[in-house]
Amino acid sequence: xxxxxxxxxxxxxxxxxxxxxxxxxxxxxxxxxxxxxxxxxxxxxxxxxxxxxxxxxxxxxxxxxxxxxxxxxxxxxxxxxxxxxxxxxxxxxxxxxxxxxxxxxxxxxxxxxxxxxxxxxxxxxxxxxxxxxxxxxxxxxxxxxxxxxxxxxxxxxxxxxxxxxxxxxxxxxxxxxxxxxxxxxxxxxxxxxxxxxxxxxxxxxxxxxxxxxxxxxxxxxxxxxxxxxxxxxxxxxxxxx
Numbered sequence: 001x002x003x004x005x006x007x008x009x010x011x012x013x014x015x016x017x018x019x020x021x022x023x024x025x026x027x028x029x030x031x032x033x034x035x036x037x038x039x040x041x042x043x044x045x046x047x048x049x050x051x052x053x054x055x056x057x058x059x060x061x062x063x064x065x066x067x068x069x070x071x072x073x074x075x076x077x078x079x080x081x082x083x084x085x086x087x088x089x090x091x092x093x094x095x096x097x098x099x100x101x102x103x104x105x106x107x108x109x110x111x112x113x114x115x116x117x118x119x120x121x122x123x124x125x126x127x128x129x130x131x132x133x134x135x136x137x138x139x140x141x142x143x144x145x146x147x148x149x150x151x152x153x154x155x156x157x158x159x160x161x162x163x164x165x166x167x168x169x170x171x172x173x174x175x176x177x178x179x180x181x182x183x184x185x186x187x188x189x190x191x192x193x194x195x196x197x198x199x200x201x202x203x204x205x206x207x208x209x210x211x212x213x214x215x216x217x218x219x220x221x222x223x224x225x226x227x228x229x230x231x232x233x234x235x236x237x238x239x240x241x
Contacts, residue, residue, distance in 0.1 A: 016119020018044060020150065021111060023052040023091070023104060023126075027066050028229060029078045030207055030221045032200030036152045039198040040125055041084060044150070049125075050088040050111075051075045058101045058138070066234060068092065077224040103138040108146050122147040123193075128157050131192075135165055144170055149192045152200075159183060159194045166192070211235040 020040055026033065029051070037049045053075050055068040065071070072087060079085035090110060091102040108124065115122055124147045131151045134140045144166065151162060163171075163185055172186040185192040202220050210217050212235055217226060229235065 016117055016121060017048070017115055018046050018121045018123070019048045019050065019111070019115060020044070020046050020123040020125050021050050021052060021107065021147070023054060023107065023124075025057055025060060025065055025204070026051070026053045026071050026075050027204050028071065028074045028207060028221060028225060028234070029053075030202045030204055030225075031219065032202035034078055034082075034222060035198045035200050036125060036127075036195065037085060038082070039152075039195055040123065040150050043195065044123060044193075046084065046123070049082075049085050050090070051079055051085060052088045052090050052107060054091040054102045055093050056091075056101050058103060070228075070232060070234060074221075074225045074228055077228055078222045080224065081222070105137070105139040105143045105146075108143060112146060123150050124148070125150045125152070127152050128154050128162070128194075131162055132165055141167055141170065144187060144192075145189050148190045150195050151192060152198065153194055153196045157194075159185065162192055162194065208235045 020037070022033070022037055024033070033051075037051070040046060041049055053068065053071045056062055072089070072092070076087040079087045090107055093100060093102075104124070108122065111122055124143075126149065128151050131149065134144075137143065159182065166185065166187070170187050172188055183194040183196060207217050207220050210220070211229065217229075221229070
């Protein structure tokens, strides 16, 4: 099924489509996720931001996750207020088979098949801590060459730390004509961008713990997500480490 890109006034008719992939467990999706996506949308003039909850991520056992159906529902609610935010079932495993592990490289390859026209650009949004562990991801060298990366900053973070985890062979030659922007690391075919306009201290772990202990989460998650969590009584009896 072809991914649908929402219409955008003033969109680039001949300049290709600019989209971002924002993956994660989203357990639950929170206000920090939304803030990062909005900042990326503005900076890179994105036509669409796909929120992609993973049914079975490689870094966390399924038993530690809220049911995928709930996580996807919360993502859909969080996206509903933003015309260019799209909840995606790209990692939903809809064929009824036993859930298998989803790797980012496979998801990016899938979107590359759809967005492969002249001028099309794919950005991959992630937090700084996740990027620092990129070397442990499947086929991470290829992943760095398939799409641009938007790395959400955190207080005290330096872009030099991002450069240290990138294989030197993938970096653009020193004499390449690249933009002199301290927030950008130019690779041979792509780039890594540090997103400094937002630095959120909200975490899904903190949200879950607050709910488990009966503490309010207003402002930490979008209003419709908070209402859904309350009505479905999520996280109240789930223990996390």
